[in-house]
Amino acid sequence: MxxxxxxxxxxxxxxxxxxxxxxxxxxxxxxxxxxxxxxxxKITAMAKSISTFYEQNPELDPASYxxxxxxxxxxxxxxxxxxxxxxxxxxxRETKLDDAVVQSVLRGEEYHGVSKxxxxxxxxxxxxxxxxxxxxxxxxxxxxxYALFVRPNVGVLFGELRIFFAVLVVLSILLSILFxxxxxxxxxxxxxxxxxxxxxxxxxxxxxQLEVKRRDEIGKLAxxxxxxxxxLEQLDQMRQEFVSNVxxxxxxPLASIQGFSHTLQSADLPEEQRRRYLAIIENxxxxxxxxxxxxxxxxxxDKEETILDKQMFDVSxxxxxxxxxxxxxxxxxxxxxxxxxxxxxxxGDDKLLHQVWINLITNxxxxxxxxxxxxxxxxxxxxxxxxxxxxTGIGIAESDLPYVFNRFYRVDRARxxxxxxxxxxxxxxxxxxxxxxxxxxxxxxxxxGTTFHVTLPRY
Numbered sequence: 535m536x537x538x539x540x541x542x543x544x545x546x547x548x549x550x551x552x553x554x555x556x557x558x559x560x561x562x563x564x565x566x567x568x569x570x571x572x573x574x575x576k577i578t579a580m581a582k583s584i585s586t587f588y589e590q591n592p593e594l595d596p597a598s599y600x601x602x603x604x605x606x607x608x609x610x611x612x613x614x615x616x617x618x619x620x621x622x623x624x625x626x627r628e629t630k631l632d633d634a635v636v637q638s639v640l641r642g643e644e645y646h647g648v649s650k651x652x653x654x655x656x657x658x659x660x661x662x663x664x665x666x667x668x669x670x671x672x673x674x675x676x677x678x679x680y681a682l683f684v685r686p687n688v689g690v691l692f693g694e695l696r697i698f699f700a701v702l703v704v705l706s707i708l709l710s711i712l713f714x715x716x717x718x719x720x721x722x723x724x725x726x727x728x729x730x731x732x733x734x735x736x737x738x739x740x741x742x743q744l745e746v747k748r749r750d751e752i753g754k755l756a757x758x759x760x761x762x763x764x765x766l767e768q769l770d771q772m773r774q775e776f777v778s779n780v781x782x783x784x785x786x787p788l789a790s791i792q793g794f795s796h797t798l799q800s801a802d803l804p805e806e807q808r809r810r811y812l813a814i815i816e817n818x819x820x821x822x823x824x825x826x827x828x829x830x831x832x833x834x835x836d837k838e839e840t841i842l843d844k845q846m847f848d849v850s851x852x853x854x855x856x857x858x859x860x861x862x863x864x865x866x867x868x869x870x871x872x873x874x875x876x877x878x879x880x881x882g883d884d885k886l887l888h889q890v891w892i893n894l895i896t897n898x899x900x901x902x903x904x905x906x907x908x909x910x911x912x913x914x915x916x917x918x919x920x921x922x923x924x925x926t927g928i929g930i931a932e933s934d935l936p937y938v939f940n941r942f943y944r945v946d947r948a949r950x951x952x953x954x955x956x957x958x959x960x961x962x963x964x965x966x967x968x969x970x971x972x973x974x975x976x977x978x979x980x981x982x983g984t985t986f987h988v989t990l991p992r993y
Contacts, residue, residue, distance in 0.1 A: 542718045550710055574649035577669045581684040584608075585673040592675060604687075611665060611683040612673070614640075624687050628664040631683070635670065639681035645670030648685065661688050724752045728759060740767030787818035829958070831889075835965045842883040842969060849919060849990075850875040850912055852884060856891040857910075863899045864908065872909040880919050880992045886966045887990075893959040894923045894986050901984070902927035919992055924985040930978035938976050939964040 584603055588594060597620070600610055604623025611626070613619035613636055621629075639645050651667040668683040724744075731742045742763045744756045794811040797803065803811075853875060857864075864871060898908045906926040913920050930938060941961040967974045971991055978984035 542722065543715055546714045546718065547711060550707075550714075571649050574646050574669065577648055577685060578644065578646065578671065580608075580686075581669045581671045581682060584610075584684060585671050585682050589674055596675065607687045609663070609668075609685050609687050611668070613681050613683075614678060624663075626663055626665045628666075631665045635666075636681050639670040639672055639683075640679050642672050642679075644672075645681075645683070647683075663688070721752070724756055728756060731759065731763070735763055735766065738770070740764070740770065784822065787822045790818045791815050831962055835962065835969065843885070844881045844883055846879050846881050847884045849878045849880055849887070849921065851877070852888060853891050853895075853910060853912070853921070856888065856895055860892070860895060860899065863896070867899065867902070867904045867906075869899065869902055869905070870907040872907060874909075874911040876912060876914075878912055878914045878919050878992075880990055882970050882990065883966075886969070890963050890966050890988070893963045894988075897959065898923055898925035898927065898984070901925065906983075914992065917992060919990045921988040921990070922985055923988075924983065926983040929980040929982050930976070930984055931980050932978075935976055935978060939974075 588596070588599055591599075596612070600612060600620070600622040604610055607623075609621075609623040609626060611619060611621055611629075611631075635645050635647075645668070647666050647668045647670065651662065651664075665683065668685040670681055670683045673680040673682045727744055731744055734742055740763050742760060744760055794815050798808060798811055854873075857871065857873075895908070895910075902908060902925045908926075909922075909924045911922045911924075939960050941958055964974055967988060967990065973989050975987045976984060977987065
């Protein structure tokens with residue numbers, strides 16, 4: 535398979551050749567339609583000038599005069615009849631000329647052979663050294679009429695210039711090809727580096743440094759590639775951490791269930807102890823079930839094609855419903871609940887947002903000491919709805935606040951595991967809020983409580 539380098543080189547050379555051919559054809563058409571008639575008129579003027587000068591100076595020796603003119607860069611044929619003709623200057627390659635042409639010039643007409651002569655559509659006809667490719671004018675001398683046929687001697691007039699242009703064209707083509715080969719290497723080299731970096735990335739090595747300082751599209755591509763490599767590295771780290779956390783979360787209750795199940799097989803185990811072990815097994819099973827449900831919900835929310843079932847509903851009524859559902863929890867801890875919940879309708883997925891309020895209020899109940907307070911406030915503008923859930927619980931350290939929405943992150947791992955927390959609730963909450971194009975922010979002070987600020991668009 536051809537490499538990109540070879541493809542660019544071949545394509546560029548092909549474009550150069552094609553451009554040259556098109557330019558050559560175009561310039562030839564320009565010559566045939568515009569320059570050729572002009573060139574014929576110019577040579578006609580020269581021929582008339584040569585003829586007129588001789589006519590005005592009849593004392594000149596015709597052979598000597600026309601020989602000198604020929605040496606100045608002209609080819610001439612002076613004829614009185616087909617039997618009496620003389621050539622001056624360099625010889626013609628072909629001297630065939632129709633007698634009717636000679637007779638017409640002798641009668642006083644002009645012969646425009648340069649404009650009529652053709653060897654095809656190319657400019658090379660201008661250089662064709664033949665007698666019919668001339669301009670003929672009548673010449674009167676000594677009472678006689680002659681026909682003078684003239685054309686420039688291109689070999690004399692443009693000899694060195696033709697060599698110069700030939701060298702120029704050949705050097706231009708060779709240097710162009712050389713520069714294309716060198717410059718293409720410069721263009722392709724970053725892509726080669728990108729290819730090697732891609733192979734390295736495919737091997738799971740993300741520490742890639744591309745020394746590409748260009749500011750063109752390839753430079754932007756290299757920069758984007760490095761950003762992608764960093765993102766993949768972070769994603770891989772998150773995946774490994776996620777798998778590790780899930781394994782740990784599952785392993786812990788499984789170990790408890792396995793240990794207590796083994797202990798329950800003992801025949802002399804007291805009934806009270808047996809019930810306590812069964813209760814532990816039930817709690818651990820419930821925790822595993824909750825973890826499984828939360829993982830499934832996260833997997834569902836992470837899908838790019840997740841479609842929200844939006845409809846208008848009253849957020850205030852939904853929060854009150856959640857509080858009623860959790861009433862036994864906050865009453866058991868003798869918590870005071872302060873509400874400021876005016877009616878506020880928004881367009882959203884009420885099932886998912888129901889889970890948001892459950893997670894946040896459950897957290898507040900869980901981490902607020904008995905006798906504490908939970909305050910829930912709601913306000914709205916024309917565009918957005920704001921819900922603040924504040925408690926007087928244990929609070930969160932400032933160093934932990936940036937990570938509270940991370941999956942499996944727990945401020946106090948021992949305490950959270952004891953209370954059955956999986957560390958996924960806030961991650962699910964944040965995901966649901968973001969799916970609604972909203973935002974959630976946590977503010978807390980250790981020992982004084984925590985406030986979650988939720989902002990949701992109304993439509």
